[in-house]
Amino acid sequence: MRLLGGLWVAVRISLISVAISIVLGLVAGVLMTSKNKIIKAIFRVYLEIVRIMPQMVLLFIVYFGTTRVFGLNLEPEISAIIVFSFWGVAEMGDLVRGALISIPKIQYESAAALGLTSNQTYRFIILPQTIRRLIPLSINLITRMIKTTSLVMMIGIVEVLKVAQQIIEANRRVSPNAAFGVFAVVFILYFLICWPISKLAAYLEKKWAA
Amino acid sequence: MDFNVIISYLPRYRDALLLTLRVGWQGVFLALAVGILCAVVIDLKIPVLRRIVGFYIELFRNTPLLVQLFFLYFALPKIGLLISPVVCGTLGLGLLGGAYMAETFRSGLENIPPIQKESAESLGMTRMQVFAYVVLPQAVRSSVPGMMANVIFLLKETSVFSTISLMDLMFTAKDLIGMYAKTIECLTMLVVFYLVMLLPVSILGSILERRLRFAEFGD
Numbered sequence: 001m002r003l004l005g006g007l008w009v010a011v012r013i014s015l016i017s018v019a020i021s022i023v024l025g026l027v028a029g030v031l032m033t034s035k036n037k038i039i040k041a042i043f044r045v046y047l048e049i050v051r052i053m054p055q056m057v058l059l060f061i062v063y064f065g066t067t068r069v070f071g072l073n074l075e076p077e078i079s080a081i082i083v084f085s086f087w088g089v090a091e092m093g094d095l096v097r098g099a100l101i102s103i104p105k106i107q108y109e110s111a112a113a114l115g116l117t118s119n120q121t122y123r124f125i126i127l128p129q130t131i132r133r134l135i136p137l138s139i140n141l142i143t144r145m146i147k148t149t150s151l152v153m154m155i156g157i158v159e160v161l162k163v164a165q166q167i168i169e170a171n172r173r174v175s176p177n178a179a180f181g182v183f184a185v186v187f188i189l190y191f192l193i194c195w196p197i198s199k200l201a202a203y204l205e206k207k208w209a210a
Numbered sequence: 211m212d213f214n215v216i217i218s219y220l221p222r223y224r225d226a227l228l229l230t231l232r233v234g235w236q237g238v239f240l241a242l243a244v245g246i247l248c249a250v251v252i253d254l255k256i257p258v259l260r261r262i263v264g265f266y267i268e269l270f271r272n273t274p275l276l277v278q279l280f281f282l283y284f285a286l287p288k289i290g291l292l293i294s295p296v297v298c299g300t301l302g303l304g305l306l307g308g309a310y311m312a313e314t315f316r317s318g319l320e321n322i323p324p325i326q327k328e329s330a331e332s333l334g335m336t337r338m339q340v341f342a343y344v345v346l347p348q349a350v351r352s353s354v355p356g357m358m359a360n361v362i363f364l365l366k367e368t369s370v371f372s373t374i375s376l377m378d379l380m381f382t383a384k385d386l387i388g389m390y391a392k393t394i395e396c397l398t399m400l401v402v403f404y405l406v407m408l409l410p411v412s413i414l415g416s417i418l419e420r421r422l423r424f425a426e427f428g429d
Contacts, residue, residue: 051362052408053401054369056380061397068393143272150274151370161280168284183285187277194272 006163013080014145021088029096050090056151058083063155080152099133136205143194215395226382234365237303245311253319270309275367278302283374295376307364318353358415
């Protein structure tokens, strides 16, 4: 059952990253809707980079690149969190931007007509609606993060797959065919974690679609 | 940054790029075929098959590609199914992509207003005709943006192949770093090559999306 320990590492990394992504993503999303061309361009490039670069490449850049360039020796787990947050903030920001845009203009206008300041409009009118639209989408992001954490074994974090390999190696003599069973268990573990979460997201999406 | 190093590494990266692209596109086409087939099975509500396809989609959407590949590559040989890395990569990508494509395509099929089918039937079309001439073209069009996103996602996921010792871009970079410790050059080239591979796809995607939206009915 050491596999569960490995799974916990994976889930922990993704939860921390998700928390960071949600907070910074909200800010990024609001900034993305700004009219300022420079800000827009910067976020556009940022989003495009994150979309195009495989997470594995980002992991390598942060983990191996920083050591070379700045002489920083980052803990693997810290680098993983940095990469996932970097990725998450972009994705989250885009989701927030989408949700903000999808709110009808009349909401802003009515709020202004009622004499609310723009801060008040955001706090009481726009954000509550946005968040409702966002929650299912961000839950999906969580499952994607959990799935992507399987990559962190490449930078030396001992998570589920690594533990699985260790178990197989350790029992090579006793049961040479352990690979099938162990990897099957890993397969099912991931499914059991992600499936309920994505079901929940689908349910909320249906429930709140108005 | 040492440019001589970069130039001397170029051929290896080029080979890796070609291999990545080959496996990537094979995987994408397999994914499209599997996806459309699955979506059609679900849409036509074929009794038992529908359940199986549904289970397959859920299973592959909710597990990471790395785990799927490990299963295909390390676990299946134990029960006597030996697959080469290339086939394994293509198969893994195709199965993962198939599940995503099926979801995208299914929502495309679902979004077609029922009146379209009813009108077609009232014109005397058979079920096959309705599907081929009315439903399918519209569904394909409305699911193109999602599909392009999936294609980029799949091509990105090819970076995972390095773990099953397929000589893709990631593997080459790792290998060269391990041998000559020119980390910065190798990583820079890795980034550039991924950009070269994926930026055109991304741009093509947004062009397609815009053109299709332009041709949309109503609006």
